[in-house]
Amino acid sequence: xxxxxxxxxxxxxxxxxxxxxxxxxxxxxxxxxxxxxxxxxxxxxxxxxxxxxxxxxxxxxxxxxxxxxxxxxxxxxxxxxxxxxxxxxxxxxxxxxxxxxxxxxxxxxxxxxxxxxxxxxxxxxxxxxxxxxxxxxxxxxxxxxxxxxxxxxxxxxxxxxxxxxxxxxxxxx
Numbered sequence: 084x085x086x087x088x089x090x091x092x093x094x095x096x097x098x099x100x101x102x103x104x105x106x107x108x109x110x111x112x113x114x115x116x117x118x119x120x121x122x123x124x125x126x127x128x129x130x131x132x133x134x135x136x137x138x139x140x141x142x143x144x145x146x147x148x149x150x151x152x153x154x155x156x157x158x159x160x161x162x163x164x165x166x167x168x169x170x171x172x173x174x175x176x177x178x179x180x181x182x183x184x185x186x187x188x189x190x191x192x193x194x195x196x197x198x199x200x201x202x203x204x205x206x207x208x209x210x211x212x213x214x215x216x217x218x219x220x221x222x223x224x225x226x227x228x229x230x231x232x233x234x235x236x237x238x239x240x241x242x243x244x245x246x247x248x249x250x251x252x253x254x255x256x
Contacts, residue, residue: 098206101148107169109254110228112246113140113247115143116140116144117141135227147207149167152203155196161191164177176225179225180222192208193207
């Protein structure tokens with residue numbers, strides 16, 4: 084390993100972005116999989132909407148794509164969550180798994196930084212669902228609008244199968 088790789092870390096291959104047509108008021112699914120109500124997430128804060136209205140997705144992939152056009156406003160030191168504020172002020176948080184903070188960043192890789200402007204469908208991060216499950220943790224990807232109370236309406240989609248980039252939550256400003 085060269086000096087540059089020791090300083091910067093290993094090279095990370097960033098997955099291709101999704102081609103999506105995003106519109107204001109649409110929060111897209113950041114991962115594909117089976118969408119379920121937040122009440123099915125085994126965490127009382129998330130399950131009761133304590134962080135905001137949204138959905139959970141049982142992921143069938145390992146890449147998180149931006150759910151909106153906006154700016155990355157939240158990154159976690161443990162890399163298990165990322166937040167993007169859309170151009171009209173909706174704060175969208177993508178939280179990977181339950182109690183995954185205990186992994187201390189292992190199995191999570193960011194492709195963007197706080198302050199970056201991102202497009203809906205842009206690859207934001209990757210995670211290792213196998214490591215999460217092997218660690219005995221729940222791997223639901225939770226998507227919530229954390230400032231729900233500041234918006235006219237936040238309506239999650241009806242549960243069912245979603246592809247990454249499908250409509251997950253409708254917002255009225």
